[in-house]
Amino acid sequence: MGRTLFIGIDIGADSNVVRILDDTGEDVCGFTVSNDLPGTERLVDKVVDVANALPADNVKIGMEATNLYWWHLSQALHDDPQLTALGTEIAVINPKIIDGFKSIYTDMAKTDALDARVIADCLRFGRVRPTPPPDMRYAPLQRLTRFRYHMVGNLTREKNRASNLIFLKFSSYNMDCPFSNLFGQASSAVVENLTPDQIAAMPVEELVDMMLQHGNKRLKDIPEMTKTIKRAARNSYRLNPKMQESVDITLAMSLETIRFFESQKKKIDQAIAKEIKAIPHTLETIPGIGPVYSAGIVAEIGDISRFDNHNALAKFAGLTWRQNQSSKFNAQDIPLTRSGNYYLRYYLVEAANSVRVWEPEYGEFYRRKFTEARHHNHKRALVLTARKLVRMVFTLLSQGQIYKQRRMN
Structure with missing residues (x-):
């Protein structure tokens, strides 16, 4: 009877370190190849030679999802006819899983x-599912929505940085800002071009x-705003000067x-709206969900048939809560697992925040849970x-x- 090869690949920007184990966990061989x-x-070629020499009738290959260095390698391995003939399973593994598995080894050194070897051994224990290509x-839509996620994060951090600088220059402005948008055109013109002394001495008319000049004719009750x-x-x-x-x-x-x-x-939102048109879906029929949020959700879910039910989808998104029980104690206040796809979780949470405003059923549900929460009510x-x-999306x-x-009663 043939054996199974377990192959772990430690991926780097320029090279990949490979370790092959057999069913018993014994080393078969190890080598390094360039990441091209x-x-x-x-x-x-090396994997095929080793599989034929043993012989092995099953091959399982695992690699960490390290940045995007795994992308081309995973694609190439999935597409290779020789590996397909061997019934090869390929898994791209969350680094958290590998780190957790590695903790069972005591005093292990850190080398590629x-x-x-740890990745190969993790595969050997059989708790890792193959990753489809x-x-x-x-995938094209996913590149756009994930880029937007990081861009929004950068924008948020920059706004926090600017808010701190505004406090240094104009300490009461953040709290008393009369504009709906602290970083809008009119507000930015005030804090960027004037000091508090200049504003205090400036005639109201000026x-x-x-x-x-900077309000685009959208500001209301400007005299009252100037007083503020x-x-x-x-x-x-x-x-200090x-x-x-x-x-x-x-x-x-x-x-x-x-x-x-x-x-x-704005540019990335336009590109996302254009790309999502090519993918049939009905999420935009939900009040409050437009092309961007629906694209972020659809891009990460992919083919919905991958999920048996809404519980599986929620687990994939990390919107589950881990039970904390011991003897007669069963914790009621338990944290979110946060172990799933954080891009999907982000777009689901953002979409929910919009839907609760436009859809009465979700607004009522949010308010009820807000009242019931003992800590961090909004979150x-x-x-x-x-x-x-998630249930509705599924x-x-x-x-x-x-x-x-x-209909709400």
Whole structure:
């Protein structure tokens, strides 16, 4: 009877370290290849030679999902006819799983060869499922939505940085800002070009003219807004003059960066909206879910038939709660697992935050959970609302239905 080869690959930007184990966990061989097409061809030839020599009738290959260094290797191995003939299973493994598995080894050194061996041994224990090759129906959209996720994160961090700089320059402005958007055109013009002393001394008419110039005719009750700004200027701390120039320079750069990110976000949203049109789905029939949120959800889910039910989808997204029980104790306040696909979890939570505003059923559910929560009311209620949304997403995608609003009593 043939044997099974377990192959662990420690992936790097320029090279891949390979370790092959047999059924008993004994080393068969180890080698290093370059992380390019010739290196992958050499890897395949070596695996085929070893499989024929043993002989082995099953081959399982595992690698960590290290950045995107695994992408081309995984694709090439999936597409190779020699490996297909051997019934090869390929798994791209979450690094957290490998780290957790490695903890059972005591005092193990850290080398690429040992890391490859740990990956192979993890496969040998049989708790890792094969990873299907990227579905090219969804992969292009996924690149866009994941890029947007990181862009929004950068934008949020830059806004926090700018907010701190605004506090240094104009300490009462963040709290008393009369604009709906702290980083809007009119608001940015005020904090970027004027100091509290200049605002306090400026005639009201001149400040009104400035706001009219930068407000795009959207501002309401400008005289009252100018009073609020002047009051904030009088109440603000005065920055040490030696700090003024450096704060002005860094704040101007930060606001410019925010404007750049905002413009790029519009471009990526347009690209996402264009790409999602090619994928049939009904998520946009849910009130509050537009092309961007639906694209983020669809891109990460892929083929909905991969999931048996909404519970499996929720687990994939990491929207589950791990039980904490011992003897007669059973914890009620338990944290989110956060072990699933965080891109999908992000878009589900963002979508839920929008749906609760537009859909009465979800709004009522959110408010009820907000009241019931003992800590972090908004976050907990929002995540629970996202979990409720998972059920609806699974139903619509699996059955091809459009959303029908329920009547509230």
